[in-house]
Amino acid sequence: MNELEFVKELDAEAPPLTDAVRARARFRLYQAMRAPAVAPTVVRRRPLLRVAVATVAAATVITTVVVAENTGPPPRTRTVSAATVLRGAAAEERRLERPIAPRDDQFLYTKEIIEETPVGGGRTRTYVDESWNSVDGSKKSYVSELGHTQWVPPDKPGQRSWPPRRWSQLKQLPTEPDRLSIALRDVTGKPDYGRPMKADDWPQVHTFLSGLLRAPVLPKGLRPAAFEALATVPGVKVLPGRTDVDGRAGVGIQYVGPPGTPWADGEQVLIFDAKTYQYLGMRDQRKGKRAATTYEQWSYVAAHGVVDRVGQRP
Template sequence: MNEIELLREWDADAPPLSDAARARARFRLHQAMQAPTAPVAVPGVGRRPLLRIAVAGVAAAAVTATVVVAQNTGEQAPRTQTVSATTVLRGAAAEALRTEKPVAPRDDQFIYTKEVIERRPVSGGPVKKWVDESWSSVDGSKKGYVSELGYKQWVPAFKPGQGTWPPTKWSELKELPTDPGKLTATLRDMGGKPDYGRPTRADEWPMVEIFLSGLLRHSVLPKGLRSAAFEALAAAPGVKVLPGRTEFNGHTALGVQYVIGPPGTSWKDGGRTLLFDAETYQYLGLRERATGKNTVYDQSQYVVASGVVDRVFQRP
């Protein structure tokens, strides 16, 4: 009996997998496919039993998105390989599906976001920190209230025909596809009828990546959309994991940098970087360079609370 037959027969009467479980299983299967095919010497265990255990684990999806890739170097502790940007972003997609809480806000409600922004001068000096709270109208028909770097202001309601891209109105966010390829095409074509059959050109990807990261700035999104944005970024050319790990908001983090600007270039020396937990690949926030009052800063920002509320100044 081969492994495919085992997979077909394994717990055939079990209920279907949830979307999150299926995403984690697909992610683990992708990892297994990328692993070296040569057998790994493990005392007392043959290669086929190990493979059968891995197949059953994929079918059951009874594991988290955490993956540690180890090499048998003969040392007591395994040496971990550097993961790819695709691995991190697909892991983040699976983790987003696993942890998201489906919401259905009414048009007359508000999306609440509490975000922390920290700035550290590149040349050295004290860190400045802001805790910003914002309330955005779900359908854009009501005045919102926004704080950024401590500067607070009322935001007028949209006039008829007004909007933003990527959209901020919940009704328009719900219309965005959760298929990663279709999402890329929809954002690329900026509200027009998407041409799903046309490949995205190299000169279009930087703007698409800006739109995708713009979606990720939303603290609350329709079901499956955040995961789709991570999957779409995983397919973008030039996306890479920065060497080394860093500490971010109490987590050991991996940084992923993506193409932005002219084709074939990326932000370097402190450019915009998406940060993910090094074990779960949960999205943590971003870092980038910022300039203010003739000073260059390393700026970090991350969301600490979010939800749906009935009025401005109300908190979930």
């Protein structure tokens, strides 16, 4: 669900909300739902739930599916958990990733393919979104979402976004899964790596992990760490029998939050190759104008790289 879809209708000519904006809005809504009925300037801390991160992680993912392996007659099956898929995806990402070291004056180029089909049937539309984001945020970026293109002004002093637009901010994030989860829990301040995770921390951690995984280009080791961190989030489950846009057999991973939260009905589904666990893309839903139409959406990154100017391709 997209709680802020109606905001788009305030200006029909405005570009659609980005996933980063939606993620922040959902988290703020969730925080507001949990907040006590006191003056907004009052900040209250909850008692610390004294359980180790490792203990939480060990009990998080229990959903399993049986996946067929057509390695020869007769086909054999094996039990697969969400943790197995995500840790396999991390291993595959480490095998395939090619580290980059962009200069501050360069741009990160991404080409994302998005296919949308109305729920219940209708014409499928394909969008090819190419974007050029300033590495250090000091230059204008040129971004596209669902065919809507716009120039984004340079970052203002102190301006922050999620996922971080500046490469230097991404490089500061830990590449150890447990430390990454804590850093995202404490994203607004200095991470307290000595304080264990508690149950109420995980929805926020998932929100920021999900946003991070949607970033097309990340520093070496960060995406594998994000996959492994996601494997420890309570509520992550595996969905069998999913396919990518080309019909390849896949396994889905979805987060379902606690009742009463904005994620109780489930989030987008990450699709991984059923055999190698390589990440293939994402399935999601989007509401159209005035919520009259719901679209099934498939998206994946077709190309990315580092270039010297807007309009240049690797």
